[in-house]
Amino acid sequence: MIKYSLEDKIIVTGASSGIGLEIAHTLNRQGATVIAIGRNSQRLELAKINSSNKKHFYTEIKDLTENLEELPQYISHLREKYGQFKALVYSAGIVELTVTRLLDKNIIDRIFNINFSAPLLTAKGFLDKKNNIGAGSSIVFIASVAGVKPSKGQIVYSSSKAALISASKSMSQEFSNKKIRINCISPAWVKTPVLERQINYIGVKESDYPLGFGQTSDVANLASFLLSDESKWITGQNYILDGGGNF
Amino acid sequence: MDKSIFIEKLKDVIQTEKDINFNTELESIEEWDSIAQISLLAFLDSEFNKHLTVNDFEKIKTVNDIAKIAGL
Ligand SMILES: NC(=O)c1ccc[n+]([C@@H]2O[C@H](COP(=O)([O-])OP(=O)(O)OC[C@H]3O[C@@H](n4cnc5c(N)ncnc54)[C@H](OP(=O)(O)O)[C@@H]3O)[C@@H](O)[C@H]2O)c1
Numbered sequence: 001m002i003k004y005s006l007e008d009k010i011i012v013t014g015a016s017s018g019i020g021l022e023i024a025h026t027l028n029r030q031g032a033t034v035i036a037i038g039r040n041s042q043r044l045e046l047a048k049i050n051s052s053n054k055k056h057f058y059t060e061i062k063d064l065t066e067n068l069e070e071l072p073q074y075i076s077h078l079r080e081k082y083g084q085f086k087a088l089v090y091s092a093g094i095v096e097l098t099v100t101r102l103l104d105k106n107i108i109d110r111i112f113n114i115n116f117s118a119p120l121l122t123a124k125g126f127l128d129k130k131n132n133i134g135a136g137s138s139i140v141f142i143a144s145v146a147g148v149k150p151s152k153g154q155i156v157y158s159s160s161k162a163a164l165i166s167a168s169k170s171m172s173q174e175f176s177n178k179k180i181r182i183n184c185i186s187p188a189w190v191k192t193p194v195l196e197r198q199i200n201y202i203g204v205k206e207s208d209y210p211l212g213f214g215q216t217s218d219v220a221n222l223a224s225f226l227l228s229d230e231s232k233w234i235t236g237q238n239y240i241l242d243g244g245g246n247f
Numbered sequence: 248m249d250k251s252i253f254i255e256k257l258k259d260v261i262q263t264e265k266d267i268n269f270n271t272e273l274e275s276i277e278e279w280d281s282i283a284q285i286s287l288l289a290f291l292d293s294e295f296n297k298h299l300t301v302n303d304f305e306k307i308k309t310v311n312d313i314a315k316i317a318g319l
Contacts, residue, residue: 097289
């Protein structure tokens with residue numbers, strides 16, 4: 001089993017719900033110090049209450065799209081508070097239906113800000129030499145199968161994730177000689193509040209998945225592996241988790 | 248939202264030129280296809296903050312059914 005130490009300080013965005021929440025709990029249970037970021041203070045507080053090592057589960061309330069420009073400084077500010085980070089998990093994101101006839105600049109900006117610009121600028125802050133531990137640092141971005149294989153109604157969402165996957169591959173090449181690794185995980189449908197909402201929309205069926213819908217723990221287990229030194233030879237990859245659905 | 252504005256917006260969402268009113272059956276609109284349906288979901292979500300379930304969706308037969316969901 002993967003083990004972390006309290007010295008391993010890991011930032012998790014989107015930690016108040018769904019996949020990010022599960023990742024934050026998993027890493028904390030495996031021994032890491034987790035800095036859990038989200039907007040909703042009640043959900044974050046609940047996340048802390050339910051964590052296995054509350055003393056090392058810190059919460060930070062932050063709207064990541066409020067001021068994109070200052071995101072790198074925000075990460076520096078967190079480093080002053082907590083010390084240098086071993087890893088960053090970026091799981092914050094929104095899923096919205098978009099079709100050509102209803103496209104407008106607002107919706108493009110809204111989705112790209114949180115799904116593309118914010119992860120890149122958060123990563124910029126994390127990758128600043130002062131803010132991470134150097135060799136052995138690692139980033140995992142939560143992208144989506146939609147970024148690889150878009151379906152109807154996902155014009156903006158799928159392109160925000162495709163852009164993220166592409167950026168992370170390029171970024172990984174910048175940092176591989178420093179032994180800092182950057183990977184993406186692209187899940188198909190995982191049981192989270194987002195799924196509950198979307199399933200209503202497009203009638204996704206569990207029978208399309210030979211292995212069933214994903215559980216948040218399926219994503220968290222891979223994230224934990226990709227952040228740990230167990231995966232020290234892996235960078236610049238995008239892992240598709242689709243329960244055999246071949247999306 | 249004013250009812251006539253609603254009808255105009257709905258026509259735009261469905262991308263139809265057909266004269267529609269509250270009694271129009273959706274199945275009678277030639278452009279009522281899967282993209283029109285996704286568009287309707289996105290429209291109800293963004294304009295009226297209504298998130299439909301698959302079951303709700305199956306019950307929508309007429310323009311009036313949509314208007315009721317939108318709260319008109
Ligand atoms: N669930 C799936 O089936 C699935 C499949 C493929 C990819 N994904 C991706 O996985 C990621 C997580 O999805 P999820 O299913 O876990 O969704 P979720 O349960 O809705 O959680 C989304 C998280 O993002 C945070 N967030 C959203 N906007 C934010 C903002 N402006 N600033 C800071 N935090 C913000 C939310 O914080 P608050 O609670 O404070 O609002 C919440 O913690 C997303 O990037 C999504 O695209 C999900």
